[in-house]
Amino acid sequence: MRCRSSLIVALTLLHIHLFFPFVLPFVAYPSGPHAEVTGACDVSGSGGDAVVVRREEYDEGRILDITHRYREDMPAWETPDGLGRFLSLSQSVQNGSVMSFSELKIPVHTGTHVDAPGHVFLHYFEAGFDVDTLDLHVLNGAALLVDVPRDKNITAEVMKSLNIPRGVRRVLFRTLNTDRKLMWKREFDSSYVGFMKDGAQWLVDNTDVKLVGVDYLSVAAYDDLIPAHLVFLESREIILVRQLDASLSNEKPGMQVTFSMGVESRETK
16 A cells, blocks of 8 residues: 655745755754754854855745745644654764764654645545645646735635635635744644635635645644545645745735645655
């Protein structure tokens, strides 16, 4: 039986970066979790002149990386403790090894990721509908960034009020989650904004949207978790992208371009 992987390599507004954005908490990487996300980090060798600049903006702001860098204090589902330690450095040039080698252990629904149809449907799971069955044409192209009313979950009423034009295939939903900086808080917060079942159904029935992007751990509201997922994933046509970075807060609502790609894996769930 094939299992589901949902890690996403990168999601940007205008470009794809083929890397995992980790913050590394080990001596061999002194920038570690103490470095500012967009600041310069000294990772110099014996010469003391090598400097890495970590950033989410490229090409004078035309390219924005809106994935989340993996952190030990990144929020995780239904726990106050965050992700915790996920990376070990088994070999290091600082310790005399000929190379540095890291080992990663992490749930695949961590950080910016996509959902496979088999995530909530047993028959899709058993049939092998992994992330490698998702349509790359849907994952790449023009997307509409919308601001969701800040005082409620995404219901049918809210969806109707957004006036998403027919023909728009990808929508990134910016919500109160971004304003509250929930992705930067260690403790899971069940009061996050997400889709209710009727909001998901309205999107399916009344729009041409095939990619739904949100700014916290789940596309669906906590109180309608499974029902909303079932609506979205039943047709196998809609791709859900979770945990987009708060970098979205710097962009005005309107059309953008997204490039994203899932990691193909048949051995993880």
